[in-house]
Amino acid sequence: MQPLIVLLQAGYHSSSHAARYDAATMGMFVLIIVIGIAGYAVQARLQSVFRKYSKVQFPGGLTGAEVAEKMLRDNNIHNVRVTHVKGHLTDHFNPKTMTVNLSDAVYASTSVAAAAVAAHECGHAVQHARDYAPLTLRSQLVPVVQFASSAATWVIILGLVILASTQNELLCWIGVGMIAMTALFSLVTLPVEYNASARALEWLRVSRTMQGEQLVQAKQALDWAARTYLVAALSAVASVLYYIFLILGRRD
Numbered sequence: 001m002q003p004l005i006v007l008l009q010a011g012y013h014s015s016s017h018a019a020r021y022d023a024a025t026m027g028m029f030v031l032i033i034v035i036g037i038a039g040y041a042v043q044a045r046l047q048s049v050f051r052k053y054s055k056v057q058f059p060g061g062l063t064g065a066e067v068a069e070k071m072l073r074d075n076n077i078h079n080v081r082v083t084h085v086k087g088h089l090t091d092h093f094n095p096k097t098m099t100v101n102l103s104d105a106v107y108a109s110t111s112v113a114a115a116a117v118a119a120h121e122c123g124h125a126v127q128h129a130r131d132y133a134p135l136t137l138r139s140q141l142v143p144v145v146q147f148a149s150s151a152a153t154w155v156i157i158l159g160l161v162i163l164a165s166t167q168n169e170l171l172c173w174i175g176v177g178m179i180a181m182t183a184l185f186s187l188v189t190l191p192v193e194y195n196a197s198a199r200a201l202e203w204l205r206v207s208r209t210m211q212g213e214q215l216v217q218a219k220q221a222l223d224w225a226a227r228t229y230l231v232a233a234l235s236a237v238a239s240v241l242y243y244i245f246l247i248l249g250r251r252d
Contacts, residue, residue: 093124106118
């Protein structure tokens with residue numbers, strides 16, 4: 001990552017406009033490719049780990065739904081329902097409906113992977129019950145990010161048109177700010193997801209729902225799931241950098 005940033009900086013301190021633009025463009029192009037490859041690799045590895053541990057049964061014999069219900073009870077949470085949703089790895093906690101929603105491969109499965117995912121989603125329910133600050137912030141950002149993500153590109157395009165004719169960059173930077181809100185959302189998501197996994201693993205250990213090798217396997221599955229959010233955050237930051245350098249290049 002650092003060599004790419006140095007390349008970008010070097011490009012914009014060159015005396016030649018062509019050299020500046022080419023260096024920045026190449027740096028961003030390489031950065032986006034690297035993040036894209038990393039995202040594909042992490043997602044592929046997650047799918048592989050999930051398939052592997054979906055075949056491993058843990059001694060307790062509880063289904064994903066039963067694991068979720070037990071974790072909620074153990075944390076004194078009685079206003080959250082465990083429900084079933086269609087799809088693959090579509091599991092999520094919905095604070096509006098107060099439901100932990102488990103996918104086809106998790107709800108009725110007695111595998112290590114199913115238990116890990118179910119406990120992770122209950123980790124979010126525990127966060128909600130305990131007023132975990134990053135989760136609260138993320139929830140507050142949702143409506144802002146929904147608007148910003150849909151309008152930002154058009155704002156920047158209009159801003160570039162205005163910049164070309166009037167040299168006024170204000171609208172461009174407003175668009176960048178909107179994209180930055182999406183990046184902020186991705187960054188705030190990181191502690192939310194990692195903390196939910198930590199809560200899940202701690203409960204699995206303390207409750208003795210999993211022990212030994214199965215607990216290690218559950219941690220591996222959750223670690224790879226968390227890395228998908230890390231790649232998403234890096235991709236969001238790269239998008240902000242792309243538009244910043246695009247505007248700086250148009251300025252010249």
